[in-house]
Amino acid sequence: MGLGTRPFTHGLHDVGDHCYAWVQPDGGWGWSNAGLVVDGEESLLVDTLFDLKLTRAMLARMRDAEPNATRAFDKLVNTHANADHCNGNELVAEADIIASRATREELAAEPPDRLAGIMRAAPNMGDTGEFLLTCFSAFDFEGITPTLPTTTFDGTFETTVGDKNVILKEVGPCHTQGDILAYVPGDRLIFTGDILFIEGHPILWVGPAGNWIAACDYLLGLPVEVVVPGHGPITDKRGVKAVRDYLVYIRDEAKQRFDAGLSAFDAAMDISLADYDSWGDAERIAVNVATLYREFGSTEDPGNPFEAMAKFNKARR
16 A cells, blocks of 8 residues: 555645645656645745746646635745755745745755756766756756745744644754745644655755654654645655654664775665665665765765766666
8 A cells, every 4th residue: 555645646636625735746856746725815835846837837726726815825935945846936926935044045055057057067977967867857947036035934933824823843954954844733734845755765965864753753743634745645644654764774774884884885785675665766875875874973975966876776777
């Protein structure tokens, strides 16, 4: 039985009481989810998408579903700084854009034109470029205007959409420096951003892993019924537990190999992923182990993460 609680189909999913999830199969690189919370004529958008075309299509469908509340979006929450959750911000520039302070700092340091430049260079980057093109050639990164959060916070931030309360809880650094959760307690609903990758390997860009595991524990303690992940199908607490179990497993397996003196890459190649054969993007373990090794005190140069993942995939062919 899979971890999804609803059909994993593209588009807008009504999750009850004027709340929605925007879902993009297959949930792999760049195919992120987003959300919409409405009450009366007020709206809050959770994340934008990887490029302007995708974001425009999503916003048009949301306006069809909730025309009174989405003539202008009142608020936008960016759950973290990865571009597949922020690159469409300029299309809702009228909104108060809310994020953690750390997320705003990350976004300011990684403008969209940097990724556009990398993709232009990718055809001449060998195996790494081939991997990048496989992951990202479906997206258009040209002409995106950086649009940064206008309201930032540390810790917890509470806001409203009409009479609905929305609680933003900072749980990073873990996936990125400033990950947050968007919890709608009255609807027993939470949008997790990339704290959850459902049926796909999570990626530990920053760490520490303990913060991510603690975020999963926090989620498991909430009275939520609908869990919208950053990638993959809509889920429930089974999905949260599966991600938690994965993180604990990878951390413990990496520590054993660190203690045995293996390099980070050799450890990533050696760890069995048999229990996760059905999950996508297995190459992310190369980044996960490198990040864990830094956490364990390694001074090994982790190198370019996409180069490591390309090397992992080539070795596994």
